[in-house]
Amino acid sequence: MTNIDLQRERQAALISSEDFAEWWAGGRDALQERRALDKLFNEDDDFTDPQHTSLMSHKELYEYTLAKACKFISKLRDWHAAETQQSAIASLYDFRMLLAGQLGTALFQQSFPLRLHFSMFLPTLLGQGTEEQQREWFERAWRMDGIIGTYAQTELGHGTFLRGLETRADYDMKSEEFILNTPSLSAYKWWPGGLGQTANVAIVMAQLYIKGKHYGLHPFLVRIRNAQTHLPEPGVDVGEIGPKLGLNGVNNGFLGLKDVRIPRKQMLMKNAEVRPNGRFVKGPEPLLTYGTMVFARVMIVRDVSFGLLQAATIATRYSAVRRQSPIAVDQPEPQILDHTTQQAKLFPQIAKGIFFRIAADVVWLMYQSVAKELGAGQRRNLPELHALSCCLKAYCSAEAEEAVEILRKSCGGHGYLRSSNFPQIYGAVTAACTYEGENTVLLLQTARFLVKQYVDGLKRKVLPSSVTYLRNATPPKWGKSVELKTLVRLLEYAATESIRSAFEYQKKQRKIFKSEPMVTNKAGIRLIQSATLHARAFLARNASEEAEKLRRQLKPALAEVLVQLTEIFILDLCLASLGNILLSFPLNSRQVEQLKTRFERLLEEFRVNAVTVVDGFDFSDRVLGSTLGCYDGHVYERLLAEACQSPLNEEPVNQTFQTHLKPLMQGKL
Amino acid sequence: MTNIDLQRERQAALISSEDFAEWWAGGRDALQERRALDKLFNEDDDFTDPQHTSLMSHKELYEYTLAKACKFISKLRDWHAAETQQSAIASLYDFRMLLAGQLGTALFQQSFPLRLHFSMFLPTLLGQGTEEQQREWFERAWRMDGIIGTYAQTELGHGTFLRGLETRADYDMKSEEFILNTPSLSAYKWWPGGLGQTANVAIVMAQLYIKGKHYGLHPFLVRIRNAQTHLPEPGVDVGEIGPKLGLNGVNNGFLGLKDVRIPRKQMLMKNAEVRPNGRFVKGPEPLLTYGTMVFARVMIVRDVSFGLLQAATIATRYSAVRRQSPIAVDQPEPQILDHTTQQAKLFPQIAKGIFFRIAADVVWLMYQSVAKELGAGQRRNLPELHALSCCLKAYCSAEAEEAVEILRKSCGGHGYLRSSNFPQIYGAVTAACTYEGENTVLLLQTARFLVKQYVDGLKRKVLPSSVTYLRNATPPKWGKSVELKTLVRLLEYAATESIRSAFEYQKKQRKIFKSEPMVTNKAGIRLIQSATLHARAFLARNASEEAEKLRRQLKPALAEVLVQLTEIFILDLCLASLGNILLSFPLNSRQVEQLKTRFERLLEEFRVNAVTVVDGFDFSDRVLGSTLGCYDGHVYERLLAEACQSPLNEEPVNQTFQTHLKPLMQGKL
Structure with missing residues (x-):
């Protein structure tokens, strides 16, 4: 029986979670297709974790994940x-989508020692191998016939700066x-997924020298482990880089090479x-290499x-199950979902998750169109996409x-x-801030493009669509009620002002x-x-355009x-950017009050559908892997049951009682 | 030999780290006293971790920490x-300070299964036991003669709201x-530190009933484990709650009681x-109970x-050792400490750490004075302190x-x-957002006080010193250069405006x-x-007053x-509050530009002393426990050495090769 509070939430909702799920799935x-695929794995006992993975040691987790990954690949x-x-x-492209998409998340929380074989090794063979090389390697690698690949670029002492x-x-x-x-030590390859104990071939990025000249x-x-014995090849020093904040199933590795010879x-x-x-x-x-990086980044937006x-x-x-801290006098403790402060924590995050994915979808379409253009040798739209x-x-x-x-x-x-699964989700999501381009470096790259576009705008050049707002000097118009398009303009106006100010500052520094x-x-x-x-202005415009469509379609x-x-x-987004908005467009305090009140009002209105909406994301209990988040809401039962699995609870008295606690209590330590 | 870049940093500094250390230690x-104590443990091989604790399994970590904790208590x-x-x-009070202070952090990263015995069990005996009870229990408990205590309040289904x-x-x-x-299930005690396998007596908070009437x-x-055998007493269901995001040495536990009888x-x-x-x-x-909560919160500010x-x-x-991404053309990669964006990440955090502790010191003095007053039955200053x-x-x-x-x-x-130790530090620090009063709940309590003081201010009543600014209607004065006192006033003005607006909003809601x-x-x-x-206004004023003193003393x-x-x-603080500042006091963009430029200028100026200042915090390598942060800067050597310790690197080929990878490659899985 489902928890009574969750039952009530589902009954009270004004929409059906099935309708939402259908829209969300596209x-x-x-x-149906996605559910059929989920079912294939969800109903296979081979894919039921024998215990919460947080209870496994580092080595056990690798061994368990590797075994599951092999079965997964085989079955898929x-x-x-x-x-x-x-x-x-x-x-291959289907595979990459599956691994990066909901299914990969479902089974592995992105933590998957064979992932790089599909996401980097095979695509690099395709993108950078000659036709002859592809004939020799790709089909075999696709079948994993003696080949489990990874891609080794980053080094212990070198990241973003490739020439380094x-x-x-x-x-x-x-x-x-x-x-x-x-x-040197700092030249050790470091981080590639699957490199530790899993891969036997690596695509190694290296500085080419011919007769001592650098090219x-x-x-x-490079074959790094023997296909038959899996022992490291002569001259190869390979291993795993140790426990991490998260993604411990990935088997990130290090690699040192000493006079390793490979045919031309x-x-x-x-x-x-x-x-x-x-x-x-x-x-x-x-050109296509740039495309691959774009692909990876769009996938990351979906993943996160x-x-x-x-x-x-x-x-x-x-929050629907938990009851705490009375709101009304002499009433029982309410569901914490009724606290305004709790709503302010939850609902904006639901909205972010939705509109981040929708933005990823849009950029994904752009990517496909630009990839076609690149194939034809045209790079006009690449900078904007990048x-x-x-x-x-x-x-x-x-x-x-x-x-x-x-x-x-x-x-x-x-x-x-850990049984809530939040720590593991956090581990996977925060890693995305660093890999495939560290965030600060990426923002600086975008900013360079923006300043250039701003200058082009001053020269009245035509700008790519995502930055045309830089040429639009019209200030936002404030009507009686707060309209979405006004809010979008506020954000665009603030972005323009910030870019202008960065440009001016650079001019000064140039002196x-x-x-x-x-x-x-x-x-x-x-x-x-x-x-x-x-980014905020783009996301806001994109979301408001989506809202227009939805009003017509649903x-x-x-x-x-x-x-x-x-x-x-x-x-x-606007309230998070308030300082910048006020700097570019002087809203008075009555207008800001309007924004705040509207925000609070919307939290209140959305409240009734909150549980139904998250049901509509259609994550199975196995995907969520959480004592707190199961569909039936049996939170406390699961917390206690999970705790009882802790290896510390296997014996009634831990051995340290005899060795330490007792002597301490007797003053004999 | 120390890394050459770190050597240069230390030579170039304009201050001595020893001078800084002396000021910082008070x-x-x-x-010297602190160093003597550190030395006592640092030079004792019994306190050298045999391997990085992140390599231990959940159970191993408990056993290792418990053993170390017993030796620590005994030696101390x-x-x-x-x-x-x-x-x-x-x-006891010395002990609590040592456990909560740098020494406790040093050896245990706050993760210490005997901590609650000293921080909660003994103080509660003192604060809530009669003299007779103290005679019977306190001395024995202090000697740990058959008694290892914990304090059990929070339940699986109930936290902040004590009546629940x-x-x-x-x-x-x-x-x-x-x-x-x-x-019921939701009544299980849940979370107390040391409750899992360590404590044998608990102070259990329970609803008292006499003849069915609630008091x-x-x-x-309650004795929960036998002093001789450590087996759970009859009717006691006790165990550990499982792995967590951090603090896994704490041995948090659960406790269910069934008809457990204790003498009156x-x-x-x-x-x-x-x-x-x-x-x-x-x-x-x-009254003194409130004091205990205040004590705990001040200690948390110090801990974090x-x-x-x-x-x-x-x-x-x-950042001094790592080199990346050229700034100047054709130059080698610079230390990342030279990137403005990196400085903006590091230096404000150094400043926060310093001024948070200084604020804690001030509130600590307040606490001592209020505790005296409470002893004399006076509670006048308690609300402000609270x-x-x-x-x-x-x-x-x-x-x-x-x-x-x-x-x-x-x-x-x-x-x-994990070998960087950041994940473990994060685990300890983020836990402090939730324990000893969840942050949202605490902020609401402060806000209630602030609104009340604001109303008192309107009535021209005298306000406690930390909120007198609420009565000061004078707007900040903007001089030619940006002065600290102006910035403090900006923050106070913004806080006042926000409190006023919350008060007005509440009036509306009351209708x-x-x-x-x-x-x-x-x-x-x-x-x-x-x-x-x-909080920001208070911290800013406190810091600026400290600066005045330092100018005279150092x-x-x-x-x-x-x-x-x-x-x-x-x-x-000001730039983080810009939206609120602009709402209360209309700075123009030239003035905001002044703030930003000054901030950037300061980052540049502080750069040369950055390494020396952090040296001056006087954390030993053992305290930092980090491959990245050691005094000698041998980052890459340590990263590789630590990786080689990973249990996955013990065998050249993992067993899963035979069981899974090979069959997968042969299409036989």
């Missing part, structure tokens, strides 16, 4: 082969081989070639949105991270327990410093703020709830 | 007995005993008595400040939590490794809702903001650096 068919391949007749290449990488590949003309070396960074296929044809040569005689031939600019919504589901259900994917990845991961923690703490002490990078460095704080405000009740969420989302 | 003598007692001739009662607790104690007149029961919540001494005299009866015949006699109001400064030390040293300790605990813990994460992420991926708690509920978001702004170079930090601290 239609009836998409929902069988299903995929039966369902579709696609080529390996087409299938130290690993080198010297071409030996006599043997027609490359000799790979890790010249830049290139990818090399194991440099991936689509974009640059080393001929047998040592001649270096550069190919066309590898899923993580955030899982956390929101857990916290919302728990700037947008950078700032959305950075903004959404940082916001999602913060949101998960707000949601965790909204559950009081119980959220601190002091000659070096342009130094000017950028000095303006860093302002540039980051500009890119952040741009049943009125559902549309109304989604419009409420849109407004909550945009008002929350 | 003088030469205090510094010997030392203490030799050093001082204090009574047990006086010694369900555990009951029924008085049985015939046998002159209390019968303790856990009437409120009272403390009962095991109810602590200083404040209320049950006579043998069942007559209930209430004593005077237990230490955690924050450890994180800042690690991140600052790492309000201040609530909002400082809430504000500083929330800020410290955020700061630790900013610092962790400022170290890129490496901060995500709609009759119930006062409902009015408070509706105004929740605004009340929390008011209390937050009050060597000019040291004073200058501390004044820089004061300015960074207060400007950071």
